[in-house]
Amino acid sequence: MKSFSKRIPHLGTENAFSVIGKAKEFEENILKPQGKKLIYLQIGEPSFDTPENINQAAIAAIKNNKTHYSPTPGIPELREAVAQSVSSYTKINYKKEDVVVTAGAKPIIFYLINALIDEGDEVIIPNPAFPIYGSVTEYLGGVVIPLQLKEENNFNLDLTELKNSITPKTKLIILNSPQNPTGAVFDEKIIREIAKVAIENDLWVLSDEIYNEIIHEGHHFSIASVDGMSERTVILNGVSKTFAMTGYRIGWGVTKNKEMTNTLERLACNDTSCPNSIAQYAALEAVTGGDATVKKMVSEYKTRRDLLLKLVAEIPGMKCHTPLGAFYLMVNVREIIDKLGITVETFCDNIMKEANVLILPGTVFGHYGEDFIRFSYVSSEENITEGMAQIKSYLASILK
Numbered sequence: 001m002k003s004f005s006k007r008i009p010h011l012g013t014e015n016a017f018s019v020i021g022k023a024k025e026f027e028e029n030i031l032k033p034q035g036k037k038l039i040y041l042q043i044g045e046p047s048f049d050t051p052e053n054i055n056q057a058a059i060a061a062i063k064n065n066k067t068h069y070s071p072t073p074g075i076p077e078l079r080e081a082v083a084q085s086v087s088s089y090t091k092i093n094y095k096k097e098d099v100v101v102t103a104g105a106k107p108i109i110f111y112l113i114n115a116l117i118d119e120g121d122e123v124i125i126p127n128p129a130f131p132i133y134g135s136v137t138e139y140l141g142g143v144v145i146p147l148q149l150k151e152e153n154n155f156n157l158d159l160t161e162l163k164n165s166i167t168p169k170t171k172l173i174i175l176n177s178p179q180n181p182t183g184a185v186f187d188e189k190i191i192r193e194i195a196k197v198a199i200e201n202d203l204w205v206l207s208d209e210i211y212n213e214i215i216h217e218g219h220h221f222s223i224a225s226v227d228g229m230s231e232r233t234v235i236l237n238g239v240s241k242t243f244a245m246t247g248y249r250i251g252w253g254v255t256k257n258k259e260m261t262n263t264l265e266r267l268a269c270n271d272t273s274c275p276n277s278i279a280q281y282a283a284l285e286a287v288t289g290g291d292a293t294v295k296k297m298v299s300e301y302k303t304r305r306d307l308l309l310k311l312v313a314e315i316p317g318m319k320c321h322t323p324l325g326a327f328y329l330m331v332n333v334r335e336i337i338d339k340l341g342i343t344v345e346t347f348c349d350n351i352m353k354e355a356n357v358l359i360l361p362g363t364v365f366g367h368y369g370e371d372f373i374r375f376s377y378v379s380s381e382e383n384i385t386e387g388m389a390q391i392k393s394y395l396a397s398i399l400k
């Protein structure tokens with residue numbers, strides 16, 4: 001058989017998905033027969049049901065036969081609503097023409113890197129970070145320049161290191177705030193400095209703002225708001241996290257750069273033709289239907305965050321900073337894994353098998369995650385309490 005393309009071995013994956021498959025098998029074949037269950041504290045998706053008004057909008061779309069192709073960049077009503085929503089928090093006057101709606105937010109990463117990166121071009125990517133940025137860059141022959149997000153800086157980007165990593169081949173900086181996996185919300189001051197660097201060096205910015213509504217302290221500031229940035233920035237966002245709509249698969253890219261919207265649209269046309277029509281009507285209801293349920297969900301995440309922080313502090317050897325946004329907590333377990341003489345991957349595997357709790361090793365998000373485990377606090381308070389008690393008692397038994 002003739003070989004696969006040379007690109008394919010460079011394509012990574014999102015291990016958070018493959019870990020689930022392995023864990024479900026373990027739960028089904030090993031735990032269930034013993035009357036036990038696995039507690040999932042790894043998953044990056046809201047545990048809440050999608051709000052009823054949104055589901056009803058999807059049902060109405062089906063009943064009204066909104067079941068055909070839509071324009072490639074999305075239905076005009078949704079593009080207009082997104083433009084208004086992004087304008088309101090960036091103070092940039094976005095129009096519907098500046099919005100490309102896609103099948104989930106993830107395609108914006110794929111399309112944007114496709115649009116910009118030739119073999120050998122460099123992309124500056126914080127590390128640890130959402131793994132798809134690096135995977136797509138390397139798949140396309142680009143070079144990932146990792147920028148370590150350090151715990152002592154509250155996982156904010158280090159400006160000196162950013163400046164030092166720029167070369168004539170640098171084309172794109174990827175930012176994500178609030179950040180997955182650290183929960184960091186980048187300081188406005190730092191974002192303004194990053195913008196200066198981007199302008200001085202004529203760089204593009206992908207600003208992944210998928211968690212912008214999930215803020216517990218501080219405030220979200222978009223780099224697109226800085227003078228001169230809206231033409232060189234593509235904002236990525238969508239309904240998945242804010243409205244508990246991961247399975248609807250609706251996201252968008254927003255930019256004042258016309259050539260970029262045209263290119264994103266052309267890539268989308270070659271890929272999916274258009275986003276799902278029914279889901280777009282549901283997303284329209286989400287964006288225009290008021291923020292009462294979102295506020296309730298965010299307030300519940302904060303309660304869960306505080307509970308998790310308290311329980312982590314009770315486990316000897318675990319250290320963490322307070323995440324300001326998103327729904328993730330990175331916990332430094334270096335002291336524990338050194339004592340045990342194991343890697344963080346083996347540690348997480350053991351926690352699954354012996355404490356029956358699923359968490360992710362920080363290395364899923366890059367090399368600089370090697371001291372950390374990532375918890376997600378979307379799960380119920382009951383699950384968090386039970387899971388942490390199981391981890392605590394397992395660690396007490398092996399670290400005597």
Ligand SMILES: Cc1ncc(COP(=O)(O)O)c(C=O)c1O
Pocket residue numbers: 044103104105106107130176180208210238239240241246249250251
């Ligand atoms: C930082 C980040 N960006 C983008 C996405 C993708 O969002 P979507 O599910 O809408 O494709 C995720 C999902 O986990 C994420 O964590």
